[in-house]
Amino acid sequence: MGGRDAVSTFIELLLQARQEAQPVAVYSSDSESNDYDVGFVEVVSNTHLVLNAITPKGESDGRHLIPLEHIHRVDSKTAYVNKLKLLHQYHDSVFESTLAPVTEAPDMVSMLEGAKEHGHVVSLLDAEGYGPSGFVKDVASDHVELQRLNSKGMPDGVAVLMLEAVHRITVDTREERVLGFLFRYHYELQRLIDS
Secondary structure (H helix, E strand, C coil): CCCCCHHHHHHHHHHHHHHCCCEEEEEECCCCCCCCEEEEEEEECCCEEEEEEECCCCCEEEEEEEEHHHEEEEEECCHHHHHHHHHHHCHHHHHCCCCCCCCCCCCHHHHHHHHHHHCCEEEEECCCCCCCEEEEEEECCCEEEEEEECCCCCEEEEEEEEHHHCCEEEECCHHHHHHHHHHHHHHHHHHHHHC
């Protein structure tokens, strides 16, 4: 069989990613089998790769030196890698909190009404710490209606929850800001373009 060897193919892909300023996910034998490094390619030589790494929240995570001989997979332009690029590019605006200070402890209903009024993403968690995230559509004294968001920030149906089943409410955490940003970037921007 002819063709290039894997290292040459990796080098070509990494150089293209550097030229296009696209992050990549690099799987290497010096990390756990399901673990990988994501970042922007700074340098590629015949022996090593230098990545300007980013975290799953798009934050800078230092510089990683990876021997090319340890690389067994490189992903480029995947939905996940593109999501991290967006979060990195807009990091300051994504993670800037817009919560107004509170002067007294609110109850669940007033907290949810405030989140609805300000357009904040909330998570409604049960006793095990699980539950949907999204925008509050309606609040009553005994239940809440939520416009759910999936992990990519896209609308994912509606959930109606009894407030007695909600053990914890989080509003505008880092994860929720990511969902809100992705919703505005992908969904609202696309609707604006299409109109």
